[in-house]
Amino acid sequence: MAKGFLYLVVIMDWVSRAVLAWRLSNTLGAEFCVEALEEALSRHGQPEIFNTDQGSQFTSDDFTGTLQNHAVTISMDGKGRYMDNIFVERLWRSLKYEEVYLNAYASVAEAKAGIGSWLGFYNEERQHQSLSYRTPRQAYEAECRWICGRSASPTGCAFAHIPTGTTANYRIDVDEEEDRSDAMTVATSAIGAGTEIGRATP
Secondary structure, X not given: OOOOEEEEEEEEOOOOOOEEEEEEEOOOOOHHHHXXXXXXXXXXXXXXXXXXXXXXXXXXHHHHHHHHHOOOEEEEOOOOOHHHHHHHHHHHHHHHHHHHOOOOOOOHHHXXXXXXXXXXXXXXXXXXXXXXXXXXXXXXXXXXXXXXXXXXXXXXXXOOOOOOOOOOOOOOOEEOOOOEEOOOEEOEEEEEOOOEOOEOOO
8 A cells, every 4th residue: 555554364275375265454453364264264164273373363262263163273373483384474475576566556445456366366377386387276176175175075285374473383294295284374464555666665
């Protein structure tokens, strides 16, 4: 935004890096995070573990209660553990440098349209070397069949959110041979003033 700040939350599958749900808000309350979480759970099923940072929106009763109601194990990053959310951190970097810093959005609607378009490109068109040059959506549909409706039993695919904080020291096992994990993660990012047209301001 040319003036003010917006907050973005994303639910991401750890294995495929696919963005499963996202929300934009002009306040840093828990409501928009819970909405994104509920959308991901209703559209894609429940994971075994959901990882977030320790932001107040993720430690709120509404957010943790939603996870508990779906029998999802809650995991939180430890202090200073940005690497716990590295996939989402990388998404934030790409989004900021390829979309946000290049556009001084005049309104929330404009920001939502621009970010939504970029996330669509990211999911459907951007190939990842680590995914054997498949898009996140292609990898997600190939690796997470239960979420895509082809199987009734969970395979342990994971969600991830854009991180801003830390989690408890909880070990998350990723089975690299089978390209699956049993964890998810979440976090928010601020998008705001300090962006000038034609120049990125970190």
